[in-house]
Amino acid sequence: METGRMFPWMSAIALPLTVAIVGHFVTRSIESARLDSEYVKLAVSVLTAPVQPEKSGVDQQREDLKRWAVDILNARSPVHLTASSAAGLQRLPALRLGPADPPPSSLTAECKPPDVLKAGATSSELASWTSEWIRAYGCENSKRTALIQAWPR
Numbered sequence: 147m148e149t150g151r152m153f154p155w156m157s158a159i160a161l162p163l164t165v166a167i168v169g170h171f172v173t174r175s176i177e178s179a180r181l182d183s184e185y186v187k188l189a190v191s192v193l194t195a196p197v198q199p200e201k202s203g204v205d206q207q208r209e210d211l212k213r214w215a216v217d218i219l220n221a222r223s224p225v226h227l228t229a230s231s232a233a234g235l236q237r238l239p240a241l242r243l244g245p246a247d248p249p250p251s252s253l254t255a256e257c258k259p260p261d262v263l264k265a266g267a268t269s270s271e272l273a274s275w276t277s278e279w280i281r282a283y284g285c286e287n288s289k290r291t292a293l294i295q296a297w298p299r
Contacts, residue, residue, distance in 0.1 A: 182222040189215035189222075193235060212236050253292050257285035 192215040216232045227235070260278035267275070 185218050185222045189218040193238075209236070253289055253296070255285065255289070257282050257289065 192211050213236055216227065216235050220226050220232065259282045260275055263272065263275045
């Protein structure tokens, strides 16, 4: 069989096979990342669970769970905890993740743009429309300023 006649057959077999193999590895990688994310969420939920009233044997179970959660964070998270951070997390009674402070009102205020200027508008309508655009721009500008000031440094 000639090489020229064999090449189309080889490419017809090799291309789908290559796509299948690459697809398999990409799918495994995505699934592994999703699983790591779920384990990290579970570990954080263990560390942030509220402390229940003391019962016999519960303290040791809680300590074991916290140790497991810290180990999971170190194994599955892209950024590992230092030894002192891990020990500190295991000693804490529970992390308290409270609600965030509400955003400044200047960030939540609606900046309504003016309506479309009608064709054949008078000069007073044009002046009013222009002042509304300036007000809307000032509102948006104050939102940007408030966001910059509220941004953690």
